[in-house]
Amino acid sequence: MNPLKTFPKGGVHPKENKLSANEPIINIPLPKQIIVPMGQCLGAPADCIVQKGDTVKTGQLIGTAKGFVSANVHSPATGTVAKVDTVMDHTGYYKPAVFINVEDDQWADGIDTTDELLTEIKLDSKEIIDRIKECGIVGMGGATFPTHIKLMIPEGKKAEYVIINAAECEPYLTCDNRLLLEKTQEFLMGVKIVMKAVNADKGVVGIEKNKASAIELLDKTIASNPELYAGIMVQPLKTKYPQGGEKQIIKAITGREVPSGKLPIETGCVVVNVSSSFAIYEAVQKHKPLIDRIVTVTGLSVKKPSNFKVRFGTPANLLIDEAGGLPENTTNIINGGPMMGKSVSVTDFPVIKGTSGILLMSDKEAQPRNTTNCIRCGKCMSVCPMGLEPYLLNREAKFDLFDETEKHHIMDCIECGSCEFTCPANIPLLDYIRYGKARTGAIIRSRNQK
């Protein structure tokens, strides 16, 4: 095992609570109706290309990417389009969506649905990126940035490393861990494909050391076929939040810092999530579009914390039922992990490309506590992985002093929440910083347009 690495500045250590780490992935059967939102990525929602009454097959394109930052959407099931309407998704807003009455599971032509491992990469770099774009693959760690854009290396830049973000530093979540354990070879082939796509010769899987069995299995698999997996190595990382932050994992592995306001390619790195890497394998080798993912359903009171393989559009309450039902003390439902996930007001929101977990929390764990005076302890500053002054940004944002927030680099904030997590006075630091960031960002954009 390689020696542990980590990012040097800040970070916290929340309780890991990886309750479902040893639960194998279970397939969730298709429900009677699935609701597929058109906006499943960061950026513009896709244009819907089906109408009420159309029949669709599994994997058939139903929404085309609109604009540069956007991704295609495919039908996750076979059936008839009941209506094209809106649905409240995890953001709490009503978004356009296709309602499909599920009749069958017949895959569209040209998709290889067998389990056979295909190790020969026939496509070249450009074809791979086109295929990834065609299959609607996005960053599945939660940010849902379209992957094909990430893989298009700007002119004059060179990708040296492909970093696979397997840190899974969010407490509770285990979907990436399970995927690494159960689809090891497919995952590693995905890494190889990304390396070919961006023409990088080093692939590093950055993984927190609390996933010891996955580290061991990856090492063993690579060692069993060193020729096939040439250039790929596993780098264990210290269990520390936010180890899986894009900038933090690059710093931990390469020692390079992404300059403020710049993209990771400045450091010669392309960072891809585990689930995305697996989806890339399926898209490139099997021509399978992104229509399902692994979702962790968990919580301290959940009867059977589980990892499910779910088609997009499946309502979350179906998964919660499979995990033993909604615990009575549930007061907060989180889409994602407890540090960066978003709370949802309903249980029937559809699972989409960015749904890594559904976390059910009771008021004991999640209820906000009383805020008291800032005692200027400086703990928020010492845990900030970006070297910012959260107490100061909080106060400036509170009073709408956006000149000041900009001067103090509020736009560098990665919203990891370490400051708020650690604050002894329970000040909702990130709430105000997020607000300040939105307003400051708007001011900067309007100034740049002039």
Next chain:
Amino acid sequence: MNQFTISGSPHVHGSESTKKIMISVIIALLPAFLAAIYFFGWNAIRVTVLSVAVCVLAEWLIQKFLIKGPVTISDGSAVVTGMLLAFNVPSNLPWWMVVVGALVAIGIGKMSFGGLGKNPFNPALVGRVFMLVSFPTAMTTWPTTHPLFGTAVTDAITGPTPLSVLKESVKGGMSIDQILASPDMPRFVDQILGNRGGAFGEMCVIALLLGGLFLIIRKVIDWQTPVVILATVFVFTGICHLVNPEMYVNPIFHLVSGGLILGAFFMATDMATSPMTITGKIIFAVGIGVITVVIRLWGAYPEGVSFAILIMNAFTPLINKGFKPKRFGVVKQ
């Protein structure tokens, strides 16, 4: 349909709280308190309990009837102020002086600025310095130690502190060797254990170090502040001692005398009134060390820790402005 709570991330919170920090400080002060009880008897308890009670009561009254805002006495910060204030005075101080000091500490030092976290100066030191300039005689008349389980001696017998002996004798033209050999000067072991004249909470060096170590291990305070203060005092007085050993006493004497240990571990580390970054804390600590030595060697008072901390408190906002944390992703040009 169920409706669930909507809140911004993060949805979990660490175990830190203001109350826990204050309780840690109180626990860290207990060894010194026990040592004080041993050496000064019930008087140490009397002054401490009175001071704590008045501090808490004053905070409650001000929050309840003057500000008419939320009452936060349960966070324990007033208890800490009360203890620190008591630790800085002679054990035989009349009760009404303790009350006045506690009222000034909480009323002027803390609540007039808006309460916990908003005070620019350490409240206990504000109270202490107020008492020092208001009741100079009472505040510098130190009862000699009379161990609890030893032979009873009354509080009426008083003696000077080692630092005041030093100051007066140097002024009187005695050499350091003569002073150290005089019967007024406690042995080194007694200095460390706290068997000497002085404010009852600042004397037992071992107990204070124990408490300070606890705070560092619990991560309530950073080790840099106390260590740098002590190092600065050691180096500065060490240089003076090397230049003229007849005039200036050895640096070890300075480290274990007066309120240096109490100040370095418990008062200079007060979160609200000290800088936030480590670099800032080091600057702050060097300042305290230098000012302390200047007052001790050439100032009017034998002891200068309180003044040094208060003066550096005033510089804290400036230090916070000047010494920012190192940002991630700053391109070197």
